[in-house]
Amino acid sequence: MKRTALYEKHLALGGRMVEFAGYELPVQYSGILEEHRAVREAAGVFDVSHMGEFLFTGAGAEGALNALLTNDIRGMADGRVRYSILPNERGGAVDDVLVYRVNAEKYLVVVNGANVEKDAAHVRAHLSGCDFEDVSESVSQIAVQGPRSEEIMRAVVGSGGLPAKYYTFTQHVSIAGADTLVSRTGYTGEDGFEVYCANDDIAAVYDAVLSAGAAFGLIPCGLGARDTLRLEAGMPLYGHELSDDIPVNEVGLDFAVKTGKESFLGRDAILAHVPEYERIGARVAGRGIVREHCDIYADGEKVGVSTSGTHSPTLGCGIAMLRIKKGTAGELAADVRGRRIPLERAELPFVKKK
Numbered sequence: 001m002k003r004t005a006l007y008e009k010h011l012a013l014g015g016r017m018v019e020f021a022g023y024e025l026p027v028q029y030s031g032i033l034e035e036h037r038a039v040r041e042a043a044g045v046f047d048v049s050h051m052g053e054f055l056f057t058g059a060g061a062e063g064a065l066n067a068l069l070t071n072d073i074r075g076m077a078d079g080r081v082r083y084s085i086l087p088n089e090r091g092g093a094v095d096d097v098l099v100y101r102v103n104a105e106k107y108l109v110v111v112n113g114a115n116v117e118k119d120a121a122h123v124r125a126h127l128s129g130c131d132f133e134d135v136s137e138s139v140s141q142i143a144v145q146g147p148r149s150e151e152i153m154r155a156v157v158g159s160g161g162l163p164a165k166y167y168t169f170t171q172h173v174s175i176a177g178a179d180t181l182v183s184r185t186g187y188t189g190e191d192g193f194e195v196y197c198a199n200d201d202i203a204a205v206y207d208a209v210l211s212a213g214a215a216f217g218l219i220p221c222g223l224g225a226r227d228t229l230r231l232e233a234g235m236p237l238y239g240h241e242l243s244d245d246i247p248v249n250e251v252g253l254d255f256a257v258k259t260g261k262e263s264f265l266g267r268d269a270i271l272a273h274v275p276e277y278e279r280i281g282a283r284v285a286g287r288g289i290v291r292e293h294c295d296i297y298a299d300g301e302k303v304g305v306s307t308s309g310t311h312s313p314t315l316g317c318g319i320a321m322l323r324i325k326k327g328t329a330g331e332l333a334a335d336v337r338g339r340r341i342p343l344e345r346a347e348l349p350f351v352k353k354k
Contacts, residue, residue: 036228042146042148052116054133055106090244091249092247094115100181142206144213145192150193163183178198178201195209228310228311232312241321288336296322298333
């Protein structure tokens with residue numbers, strides 16, 4: 001397994017390490033519930049250096065990248081970030097990504113850590129018109145998330161402004177002497193920032209955030225809290241709500257699927273597919289937890305499966321995202337090891353940012 005540049009820091013802080021996306025990463029430190037609540041009420045910092053980073057450069061970068069994505073990146077301003085799906089020829093998702101426009105001839109694309117090699121191979125097979133480089137091994141990333149994250153970031157920034165708006169970024173931000181890129185993005189449903197820098201600089205950046213954040217209630221957080229937070233926020237996770245075999249027009253992300261574009265890989269397959277399933281939220285009506293891969297029934301008839309599920313620390317009940325047949329009516333229930341657990345439909349996100 002690989003290790004991030006913060007591996008020794010995690011051990012020193014008491015992180016319980018597990019395998020994820022080919023890396024040894026902390027699943028928790030003080031405990032998932034405590035870390036989850038810290039992010040909802042104050043702030044937490046996550047090591048997300050396992051994520052992948054691709055560079056698309058050259059005069060044709062915008063058009064070449066736009067031909068690979070479901071969303072339309074034409075006309076993005078410098079310093080903007082846009083969410084998109086990277087589709088395959090069949091209209092499924094190779095991955096979901098964030099596109100950072102540095103300038104007209106340079107784009108940074110952030111991909112899921114478990115998909116770096118697959119995504120890079122897909123891009124190389126279909127890209128034409130610009131240069132491509134996978135820089136994942138040389139870039140580290142941390143996420144500072146929570147309602148007090150801006151106060152913390154202002155305390156550590158030496159020079160260079162923080163991005164003021166959601167889904168924007170600022171380059172050449174000085175933190176602990178390191179040259180960083182800071183974006184106002186995250187995967188928790190809270191306000192927050194993601195910080196990118198060279199591997200050799202990330203330890204100093206991380207220490208600066210921990211030191212400044214202590215006065216604001218910030219604590220180190222692991223993968224466990226990251227998952228419960230993103231699920232409460234109704235955010236899809238690749239390999240659960242998204243996959244190569246799930247049509248992208250069945251996952252509730254239509255805002256990022258612009259079939260009005262003249263052409264992009266998979267467009268014809270997406271247009272030809274009549275959605276049969278949809279992604280919805282559900283709460284457990286009573287006690288119990290519904291995890292992924294549970295069969296879902298409506299009035300006794302199987303109508304789909306659960307794709308993610310957990311106990312919501314904020315709501316105090318079980319929550320899940322379901323992939324069920326469109327137009328399903330009737331009382332929902334999940335089969336959990338042979339026991340039917342009643343469910344109630346719930347609007348996504350389960351928890352909205354204050």
